Amino acid sequence: MLRTSRQAACVAVFSVFLGLMACGGGGGGGDGDGGGGTTTTTTTVPPGGTTTTTPGSTPTTTTTTTAVAQNPNCPDNSYSRSDYSFLYALNASQLSGHTIRWASVPVGVSAPEYPTALNAFNQWSGASGGRISFSPGSSIKVAKVVTQAYCGLASIWYNSAGRITRTDIEIAADQTNCSGGVNTVLAHEAGHALGFLGHTSSGLMHPSQGTSISGQEARFATMLYSFPPGTDINPCLTTRRRSGGYSRFDARGRRSYNFVIR
Ligand SMILES: [Zn+2]
Structure with missing residues (x-):
């Protein structure tokens, strides 16, 4: 989380093997994909034949809007396309449309300088119906640092199979x-640690003025932790959102990536 006086957009940096650099921010509270519906054009065909066009006339056409069933390859069609677009923008876009999360829950947290950290982290447990939760352990390490550059910073390591393997969080002393x-x-950085690889335009994951977990953010956490790591959500997205070409995903998890965000 940035300081309130510093309105930078997200500062998200990838590194490690690919040396890629990108901004994970954006997302922004749904994006108008408008869940569930697709527009189709229906052409009225003359009985017994194909549509023909004769000089000086045009075929009769009618346009209808029909709710089309979502792709059967989508892992759960009960969520809207808008929810999938949000999950993609803030998480799966970093792995060619495959989800990135901790493999097992609860996730261990070590925060010796912050006795209230676990309570703060577990706001996400309440919001997700317990699908994600945190307990004492060592997977996520929280440390107090002296800096004026940010309020909190999360450095997240995950592999190409979509499994987060480690997260270090720094909290500014001042x-x-x-x-x-x-x-x-702390709760904002916990959001990054669980898989928010970007920021929202409102709610707890706002880059500098996080308040409380929004309904959209709660659905994000619930969805992310109802699917196994590395779940392919490309079939749930509209075509223009789908990832194509080279894939950062690899089911065997042979590559490792690092994502740093404030
Ligand atoms: Zn942040």
Whole structure:
């Protein structure tokens, strides 16, 4: 989470093997994909034949809007396309349309300098109906640092099979200009640690003025942790959103990626 006085867009950096660089931000509370419906054009064909066009006349056409069933290869069609687009923008876009999450829950957290950290983290447990939760452990390490550059920073390692393997979180010792107090910053960084690889335009995952978990953010966490790591959500997306070409995904998890976000 950035300091409130510093309105930078997201600062998301990938590195490791591919040396790619990208901004994971954006997302922005759904994107108008308008879940569920697709427009189709129906042409009225003359009985017994194909449509013909004669000089000076045009075929009769009618346009109808029909709700088309979502792709049967989509893992769960009960969620809207808008929800999948949000999941893609803030998570799966980093792995060619495959989801990125911790393989097992609860996820261990070590935060010796922040006795309230676990409570802050487990706001996500409440929001997701317990699909994601945190307990004492060592997978996520939280440390207090002296910096004026940010309020909190998360560095997330995951492999090409979509499994998060480690996360380090830094919390600024001086929280004077940070929105919501240290527990809000801890909960915001917990959001990154669970798989928010970007920011939202409202809610807890706003880049500098996080408040509380929004309904959209809660559905994100619930969806992400109802599918196994590396789930392909490309079939759930509209064509223009789908990933194509070279894939960062690899079911055997042979590559490792790092994503850093404030
Ligand atoms: Zn952030």
